[in-house]
Amino acid sequence: MSDELLADWRDRAATFEKALKSAVVGQDRAIHLITLAVFARGHVLLEGDVGVGKTTLLRAVARAIGGAYERIEGTVDLMPTDLVYYTYIGEDGRPRVDAGPILKHGAHLATFFFNEINRARPQVHSLLLRIMAERSVNAFNREYQFPHLQVFADRNRIEKEETFEISSAARDRFLMEIQIETPSDTAIQADLMFNTRFHDGDALISKVPEAVLPYTELNGIGKAIQDSVTASQALQDYAVRLWGALRRPGEAGIRIDGVDTHRLVEAGASPRGMSLMLRAARVEAWLQGRTQLVPEDLHGALRETVAHRIFLYPNYELKRAELVGALLEACRAQIAAP
Numbered sequence: 001m002s003d004e005l006l007a008d009w010r011d012r013a014a015t016f017e018k019a020l021k022s023a024v025v026g027q028d029r030a031i032h033l034i035t036l037a038v039f040a041r042g043h044v045l046l047e048g049d050v051g052v053g054k055t056t057l058l059r060a061v062a063r064a065i066g067g068a069y070e071r072i073e074g075t076v077d078l079m080p081t082d083l084v085y086y087t088y089i090g091e092d093g094r095p096r097v098d099a100g101p102i103l104k105h106g107a108h109l110a111t112f113f114f115n116e117i118n119r120a121r122p123q124v125h126s127l128l129l130r131i132m133a134e135r136s137v138n139a140f141n142r143e144y145q146f147p148h149l150q151v152f153a154d155r156n157r158i159e160k161e162e163t164f165e166i167s168s169a170a171r172d173r174f175l176m177e178i179q180i181e182t183p184s185d186t187a188i189q190a191d192l193m194f195n196t197r198f199h200d201g202d203a204l205i206s207k208v209p210e211a212v213l214p215y216t217e218l219n220g221i222g223k224a225i226q227d228s229v230t231a232s233q234a235l236q237d238y239a240v241r242l243w244g245a246l247r248r249p250g251e252a253g254i255r256i257d258g259v260d261t262h263r264l265v266e267a268g269a270s271p272r273g274m275s276l277m278l279r280a281a282r283v284e285a286w287l288q289g290r291t292q293l294v295p296e297d298l299h300g301a302l303r304e305t306v307a308h309r310i311f312l313y314p315n316y317e318l319k320r321a322e323l324v325g326a327l328l329e330a331c332r333a334q335i336a337a338p
Helices: 003-023 028-040 054-065 122-134 168-172 186-194 201-206 215-228 233-247 271-287 295-300 302-309 320-334
Strands: 043-048 068-073 085-089 095-099 109-115 136-139 142-145 150-155 174-180 265-267
Touching (some): 003 028, 003 054, 003 271, 028 215, 028 271, 054 150, 054 201, 122 168, 168 174, 168 302, 174 302, 233 271, 271 302, 295 302, 302 320
Antiparallel strands (some): 136 142
16 A cells, blocks of 8 residues: 555544544543554443543544444343344234344444443353454354444443443453543533533534545555554564563562562463554554654553553452553563663
8 A cells, every 4th residue: 555545544544533522522542542443443442430421432433434333232131132133023013023233234334332331241242252353243044244343332430230340351352441531621621511512412423524534444544554564673572571571570670669560460461462552553653654663652552452451469459550550650661662
């Protein structure tokens, strides 16, 4: 793919981010991370309080990408088959079977949003895992393919009743876990409270330009980006050292005050997880106009791509958010970069 075409798509990426920021304010970092995920062709898990704009943001993403968009609500009584088909009694009194949200649009399904995924049972997570991993599902004696599908999910982090923990295997399928927080800037807070344009989500979404990033072309562009950004031997050696430190921080000489780093990490990031982190890093380099990776490209989305793949020993798990953040910062600071 030509450099001119990749440059044109870089301009489209900037337009995409600008369009999202017009609908959702105070979430610039989350929007940039989602842009990385879109071009890295990875799935995203969002976490945040109620009412911070997660659904509005994803509706804006779906409109700017084009293609079909479907959303499903996680509930305790949701069954795997509810993703695939639903049954009802027709006007003639006879039973009917219609395609569910996954099958309804076939290969044109581009964005699927699973709201409150941790309210659904593990059986539902298992089916979603297959769909995310293979972008396909078997139903009605045939296999359905979803070549352009990107899955977004959000997790309710406040309410614990009638919720189910997401397995490590399922979480590992998400390229990123992104925190969506209430904006801390008081001017933005006042705007969200008093500017009536933010009170009508449908009107906000309607102003987002459609198909800024044509969904049928994203796979090809994503592959071209990965092929166009290279890594020097020094950068590769650094990335391997960084991975080793995140898995065995004590052996790598990582120090964190008050923590026995030899007994901190029970299981670290998988090879798949680190390769996905590199996919996001290459997109970051491309967005910055570089054709070779630098350490800052790896650092940019390190927390979002790696933190959910690190599992601590039980005595440290209660302080997970604090300690994983400290581990990532310590590895960035203490592992020598080229």
